[in-house]
Amino acid sequence: MQLKKTVSIHQALALASCSLLAGVQPARAEGWETSASILYYSEQDRVQAIEPVVRVKKQFSEDEHLAVQVVADSLTGASPNGAVPTTTPQTFTSPSGEKTYTTPANEIPLDPTFRDERFALSVEWARPLGRELRSVFQGHFSGEHDYKSMGLSATLARDFNTRNTTLTGGLSYNSDEVDPVGGVPVGLSDVTLRQRISGTENKQVLEALLGVTQVLSRTTLLQLNYTFGQDSGYLADPYKLVSVVDTGGIPVSIVHEKRPEEHIRHALYARTLTAFGRDVLHASYRYYWDDWGVNAHTVDLRYRLQFSGGHYLEPQLRYSLQSSAADFYRPYLPQGETVEHVSADYRLATMTTTTLGVKYGIPTRRDGEFALRVGYMLQTGDDNPAGAPGQLASQDLFPDTKAIMVQLNYSLLF
Amino acid sequence: MTDLVIERAEDHCVARFRAMAGPCALLIDTDDESLARHLAHVARDEALRIEHKFSRYRDDNIVARLNRAQGETVEVDNETAGLLDYADTCFRLSEGRFDITTGVLRRVWRFDGSAQLPEAAAIEALRPRIGWQRVRWQRPHLTLPSGMEIDFGGIGKEYAVDRTASLLAAETGCALLVNFGGDLAARGPRRNGSGWTIAIEDPQSVADVQAGTIHFELERGGVATSGDTRRYLCSNGVRYSHILDPRTGWPVPEAPRSVTVVAGTCIEAGMLATFAMLHGPQAESFLDAQGLRYWCLR
Numbered sequence: 001m002q003l004k005k006t007v008s009i010h011q012a013l014a015l016a017s018c019s020l021l022a023g024v025q026p027a028r029a030e031g032w033e034t035s036a037s038i039l040y041y042s043e044q045d046r047v048q049a050i051e052p053v054v055r056v057k058k059q060f061s062e063d064e065h066l067a068v069q070v071v072a073d074s075l076t077g078a079s080p081n082g083a084v085p086t087t088t089p090q091t092f093t094s095p096s097g098e099k100t101y102t103t104p105a106n107e108i109p110l111d112p113t114f115r116d117e118r119f120a121l122s123v124e125w126a127r128p129l130g131r132e133l134r135s136v137f138q139g140h141f142s143g144e145h146d147y148k149s150m151g152l153s154a155t156l157a158r159d160f161n162t163r164n165t166t167l168t169g170g171l172s173y174n175s176d177e178v179d180p181v182g183g184v185p186v187g188l189s190d191v192t193l194r195q196r197i198s199g200t201e202n203k204q205v206l207e208a209l210l211g212v213t214q215v216l217s218r219t220t221l222l223q224l225n226y227t228f229g230q231d232s233g234y235l236a237d238p239y240k241l242v243s244v245v246d247t248g249g250i251p252v253s254i255v256h257e258k259r260p261e262e263h264i265r266h267a268l269y270a271r272t273l274t275a276f277g278r279d280v281l282h283a284s285y286r287y288y289w290d291d292w293g294v295n296a297h298t299v300d301l302r303y304r305l306q307f308s309g310g311h312y313l314e315p316q317l318r319y320s321l322q323s324s325a326a327d328f329y330r331p332y333l334p335q336g337e338t339v340e341h342v343s344a345d346y347r348l349a350t351m352t353t354t355t356l357g358v359k360y361g362i363p364t365r366r367d368g369e370f371a372l373r374v375g376y377m378l379q380t381g382d383d384n385p386a387g388a389p390g391q392l393a394s395q396d397l398f399p400d401t402k403a404i405m406v407q408l409n410y411s412l413l414f
Numbered sequence: 415m416t417d418l419v420i421e422r423a424e425d426h427c428v429a430r431f432r433a434m435a436g437p438c439a440l441l442i443d444t445d446d447e448s449l450a451r452h453l454a455h456v457a458r459d460e461a462l463r464i465e466h467k468f469s470r471y472r473d474d475n476i477v478a479r480l481n482r483a484q485g486e487t488v489e490v491d492n493e494t495a496g497l498l499d500y501a502d503t504c505f506r507l508s509e510g511r512f513d514i515t516t517g518v519l520r521r522v523w524r525f526d527g528s529a530q531l532p533e534a535a536a537i538e539a540l541r542p543r544i545g546w547q548r549v550r551w552q553r554p555h556l557t558l559p560s561g562m563e564i565d566f567g568g569i570g571k572e573y574a575v576d577r578t579a580s581l582l583a584a585e586t587g588c589a590l591l592v593n594f595g596g597d598l599a600a601r602g603p604r605r606n607g608s609g610w611t612i613a614i615e616d617p618q619s620v621a622d623v624q625a626g627t628i629h630f631e632l633e634r635g636g637v638a639t640s641g642d643t644r645r646y647l648c649s650n651g652v653r654y655s656h657i658l659d660p661r662t663g664w665p666v667p668e669a670p671r672s673v674t675v676v677a678g679t680c681i682e683a684g685m686l687a688t689f690a691m692l693h694g695p696q697a698e699s700f701l702d703a704q705g706l707r708y709w710c711l712r
Contacts, residue, residue, distance in 0.1 A: 009507050010677075010686065010704045016503040017682040020496045021576050132554075163496075218678075308605060310587020363587055 018218040019163055033057040035411035043403040046110065047077040063128040071142075073118035078110035082240040082344035083254055084332045085109065085395045090251070095182045095239050097194060108399050111239060118144040133158050138172075146238075149176040155209070166213040168225075174205040180238035187236060187258025188342065201234030219275040229265035242344045244333045249390030252335050257343040259328065264291040278306040294348060295324035310363035316375070318355040325350045331385055331397045346398060351381035357405075364412075373407040418458055420451050425606065429454030433461035434571050436595030440582075443589035443604045456585060457578045461594060464574040468497070470517065470565040477565060485560040487550075495554045497566055497573065504569075504685055505546045511692040512685070513546045513660040515558075517565040523665070525656040537663040544660050572638050572684035575599045579680075591632070592680075599680040602633040609633035614674055614709055628709060636680030640687035641672025641711065657691040668695040676707040 039051040051074075057067040081092065083103075091102045094113040103109040120142035129135050136155045142148070153172030160167065178184065183196035211225040236259040243251040271284035282302040289295045298320040305313045326348040328341035357375030364370055381398030388397065418431045427450035429440040440457045442450045467475050476494050490498065501514045518540050522532035543561045550557040558564065566573075571594055579592045579599035589602040591610040600610050609631035640657070655669035673690045677683035686704065690697040701708045 009689070010706070012503065012507055013682050013685055014678055016500050017576075017679045017685075020500045020573070020681065021580060021679060306587075308587060308589065308603065 014218060019215065022163060022215070031059045031413060033059065033411065033413045035409065037407060037409040039405060039407045041403060041405045043077070043401055045078070046401065047075055047079055047114065049073060049075045063126065063134055065124075065126050067124040067126075069120075069122045069124070071118070071120040073116070073120075075114070075116040075118075077114060078112040079114040079239075080346060081109050081111040082242055082257060083109040084243040084245065084249075084251065084344075084392060084397060086249075086251060087391050092241075092254075093191065095180060097182050106395065108396070114239075116144050116146075118142060118147075129156070146180050147176065147178055149174060151175070151205075153207075164215040168209065168211040168213070170207075170209040172205075172207045174203075174207075176203040176205070176233075177201070178203060178234050178238065184234070185238055185256040188255050188339075191241060191254045191256060203231065203233040203235060206230045221273040223269075223271040223273075225267075225269040227265075227267040227269070229263075229267075231263040231265070232261060235259045235261060235263055236343070237345055240343060240345050242330065242333050242342050244335055245389060245392065246335050247389050249332075249388065249392035249395075251332075255333070255342075257345065258341050259343055260292065260341055262291075266290065280304040280306070292348070293324055293327035294322065296320060296322040310361075312359075312361045314359040314361070316355070316357040316359065318353075318357075320353040322349070322351050322353075332388075332392060334389065346381060349381050349398065351379055351398070353377060353379045364410075368410065368412045371407075371409040373405075373409070375405045377401075377403040377405070379403075418451075418454055420447055420454060422447060426604075429457070431458045431461075433458060434465050434574060434594050438595065439591075439593040441591040441593070441610060442586075443602075444586075449586065449588070453582050453586060453590070456581055457592065460578045460581055461574050464570060464577065467493075468566045468570045470567065480556060480558055481563040483558055485557070487555050487557040490554050490556055492554070497569060498551055498556060499553060500573075500681070501564075501566070501569060502546070502551055508689055508692060510545075510547070510661055511659060512568065512688060513544065514564045514566065514568070515544050515546055515549065515562050516658055516660040517567060518543050518563050519658050519660075519663055523656075523658060525654075531654070541663050544663070568684070568688055569681065571595065572597050572636070572679075572681040575638075575680040576636065596639055597680050597684060598632070598637040600632045600634050600636075612637060630676075630707070632676065635676060635678050636683040637674065637676050638680050638684035638687050639672055639674040640684065640691045641670075641674075655691065657688070659692065666692055666694045670697045670710045670712050672711040673697060673701070674709040674711075675701070 035055050037053045039049070041049040041051070051071060053069065053071045055067060055069040057065055059065045083090065083092070085106055085108050087105055089102050089105050090109055091100050092109060092111070093100050094111070099113060101112050120140065122138060122140035124136060124138045126134065126136045134157045138153045140151050151172060151174035153170060155168060155170035157166055157168045159165065177200050179200040184201050186195040186197060189195040207227060207229045209225060209227045211223065213221065213223045216222050236257055240257045241254050242257050244253045244255060246252050265288070267286055267288045269284065269286045271282070274281045282304070284300045286298040298318065300316070300318045302314055302316045307313070326343065328339065328343055329348040330342050331344050331349070333339065333342055355375055355377045357373060359371055359373040361369055361371040379401040383396045383398050384393065385397060418429060421428045421430070427442045427444055427447060429442070429450055431438050431454065438461060440454055442453055444450060466472065468477055469475065470477050472478060476490060480488055504512045519537070522536045522540065524530065548559050548562065575592050575594050575597050576599050579590070579601055582590055582592070583601045589604040591598060591600045598612065602609050604610070612630055612632050614628040654665040657666045657669050658664065659666045669691045673687040675683040675687040675690070677686055686706065690701050690708070690710070693700040698710050701710060
């Protein structure tokens with residue numbers, strides 16, 4: 001009896017000490033932190049992207065900071081246009097209508113005119129509201145030659161139970177403008193007709209988040225989030241096409257895709273952080289579903305091996321299974337079938353994405369860190385959907401996407 | 415600013431300075447003296463910050479503000495609230511033996527090694543001014559009845575040790591040992607794969623060794639000592655420890671002379687050592703039940 005009681009005193013003390021010291025952060029009042037990173041992403045035979053990011057943060061007090069982040073993206077390369085491969089070469093007109101490109105026989109058509117530069121600026125302001133409530137307000141703007149996006153978000157967090165429990169709630173609103181090269185195509189219209197909607201199109205995105213973070217033990221933290229999203233307006237990809245094929249699987253026409261103008265999304269996310277001595281295991285699972293019929297499961301595992309001198313190695317495995325495609329996803333459309341919505345965008349198909357990566361971090365003098373991350377991604381889908389007519393039965397309708405990514409990150413405090 | 419001395423030892427650097435009314439040392443497993451100097455400044459700044467903020471000997475800090483409140487409710491900052499939560503937990507876990515309102519008894523109990531015991535009536539007169547159960551604590555609001563006082567004497571230094579160790583660990587990956595007047599926290603292991611060697615003094619009196627100073631290795635965790643080797647009273651052959659039982663207003667009878675405990679953190683080790691002292695003759699049996707390393711000196 002006595003033994004049991006005293007052991008529980010020790011455990012209770014350990015827990016109380018842990019929560020007292022949990023909030024220890026460098027009391028870096030009024031410090032500046034700058035971090036810069038550059039990401040190189042390259043898909044085999046397809047898109048390449050270079051993305052530099054610079055972030056400057058000014059810490060006013062423990063709970064108050066202002067941060068400004070600038071991102072510049074540059075994408076080049078070729079992206080699938082949605083049409084099916086055929087036994088003969090196919091010629092397409094570029095979205096601008098000014099150029100043509102020809103896809104060799106038996107290859108998935110890729111639009112080589114794909115090219116984009118994006119610039120994004122975001123500002124974040126975190127401050128306490130009273131004793132218990134912390135808030136983060138964000139605003140962002142991003143622009144590309146054919147897309148502009150502006151958004152605002154607010155997140156509130158409140159600690160309970162001597163900081164062992166944190167409840168988080170957030171709202172965000174985004175207003176986007178789509179102004180595609182060559183105009184906004186009319187959904188389901190034949191590409192050769194070049195039917196366009198005048199002016200630009202808009203898209204609104206509303207998101208709400210509810211989350212709870214719980215300290216489970218002195219080594220384990222659990223986070224649960226639910227995100228609700230509502231998109232409305234022009235949700236199609238103006239550059240994606242769908243092949244209409246005859247019973248021999250030969251395209252008789254090619255039409256622009258058309259998607260619903262409403263999209264309701266849900267995501268449940270669970271994450272645990274567990275310390276094993278100095279090492280940390282990071283495991284997360286996300287379940288996504290939407291009213292377009294898409295379902296996806298994503299598991300992400302990372303294990304941080306902490307070495308002496310502050311070096312660390314962090315292998316990562318991410319596996320994502322999009323188990324159910326959008327109801328209107330069709331790799332091709334049989335001639336004569338009428339549909340309300342259709343898209344052959346492979347991102348709406350069933351597929352699996354596996355990413356293997358490793359990150360290595362080295363502390364630099366004082367407070368900085370230099371990190372290098374390399375990753376390999378493999379995306380596979382249904383190469384030969386059942387019932388593909390004629391020549392399509394012998395085509396690979398979902399070629400694998402392979403990509404490598406390399407990211408360098410440097411942070412500096414002063 | 416107090417002096418800060420950096421010394422180069424054989425395979426590490428040592429920084430020495432004074433804070434928390436005693437000598438402080440920082441051992442860093444590096445040969446880079448400028449890094450050691452930077453870390454020593456961080457450590458000293460943090461020690462002085464906590465001393466300044468929570469010392470009971472100042473009249474310009476939160477402790478003075480709380481003790482002067484005359485029954486008014488005071489809203490405290492997050493850090494103070496954390497310490498009050500911790501003190502509250504310790505009060506409940508020790509069934510009222512550990513109490514941060516006990517300090518008023520020091521007005522009558524002076525542990526100077528003499529034979530001067532206070533008048534029983536003087537102790538009785540102070541007892542209504544002691545008892546955490548009379549305090550209303552609802553984070554972040556503290557209402558201390560008029561006449562009562564709090565102090566973080568049993569927590570503050572250990573807290574400073576752990577906090578400093580955490581701050582330094584955020585700055586460097588080097589193994590290090592924080593030592594504020596004998597209360598320690600280690601972050602390891604060292605480059606040579608071992609821990610830091612800790613010595614406990616006064617070997618003749620330590621119960622569980624035959625002779626020689628006790629040495630043990632600490633890779634990570636905290637060590638703290640609660641003791642009265644210099645602070646006690648002796649009257650009619652009875653040794654009165656400076657550990658006061660708030661429930662009686664008298665020193666805990668048959669308390670060990672000192673207890674050293676190794677635990678996950680310094681603040682945890684310190685509280686376990688204090689709890690052991692408060693158990694008086696049962697100190698060892700209390701400690702045995704923890705399954706921790708400890709040295710109890712009678």
